[in-house]
Amino acid sequence: MSEEPKNSRVPSARERRVGTQIRRDVMQLILDRRLPPGAPLPTEAELMESLGVSRNSVREALKALQALDIVEIRHGYGTYVGQASLTPLIDGLTFRTLAQVSDDHAALGEILQVREVLEEGLIRRVAGGLADAELAQLESIVGRMEEAARSGESFPDLDREFHETLYETLGNALVPQLLAAFWSVFHRVAGVRGWDRDPAPKVTAQRHRDILTALRARDVAGAQAAMTDHFRGIEARAGQATLGVK
Structure with a gap:
């Protein structure tokens, strides 16, 4: 009978609580010192002393924070404040959706529903106040969509550009990050499942034309x-792709 690997021991409840507290302490240190992304953190020895914990506990906490993009460990150089990006959210949502093997369409529909609610609220904020220059940008994008659609080509990059351009006037840095997160999840899942080609590019182009007409x-x-x-159109076409309808 083979021995269990030395690193296979499951941490105790107390160890998990301690680890959670250390992570919180490190995050609080970043906040208290107002350290920007890229700023160096105290050394392991300094963290050990200030937090009163072991080197191994500090290292485990930093690894966990690195997975969340809160810190960045540069081997041989030290540990720095991370970008706190939405990458962990994207990875988690992608896995969650792909893990729903019994009903791909329903799992993907949940992602679309959240993004739909977000954009229905956002468009109300921008619909009445877009300047002529901004409308001209959107017109250019929709025109390129229509040109691609006439050739039967999909245009995911233009689709993404349209939505990002639409909300630029809000001046909210989190909005494009959230939209990009849901966009990335959808297209990652679609790519894995083989749904990465829009079965109706003309319909997609017309939907964006309708949005632009109302904005004008x-x-x-x-x-x-x-x-x-x-x-609603995206959901329908995702369902067609799931069923293999072309």
Whole structure:
């Protein structure tokens, strides 16, 4: 009978609580000192002394924080404040969706529903106040969508550009990050499942044209309704892809 690997021991409840507290202490240190992304953290020895814990406990806590992109461990150089990006969220949501092997379409629909609710609220904030220059940018993107659609080509990059451009005027740095997160999850899952080609590019282009038409008319309710129709279309086409319908 083979021996268990030395590192296979499951941490006790007390060890998990201690680890959680150390992670919180390190995060609080970053906040208290107002350390920006890229700033160096105290050394392991300094953290051991200030937190009153072992070197191994510090290392385990830093590894866990690195997985969350809160710290960055540069071997041979030290530990630095991370970017606190949404990458861990993207990875977690992608895994969660792919793990729903019994119903791919329903799992992907949950991601789309969250993004739909987010964008229906966001478009109400921008629909009445886009400047001519911003509308011209959106017109250019939709025009390129329509050109691609006439050739039967999908245009995921243009689709993403349209939505990012639409909300730039909000000046909210979190909005594009959240949209990009849900976008990345959707397309990662679609790529893995082989649904990465839009079966109806002309319909997708028309949905964006409808949104833009409402925006030009300063029609807030119409823009929101057009956005809802757009997401209903995505859900329908995702369902077609799941069933193998072309």
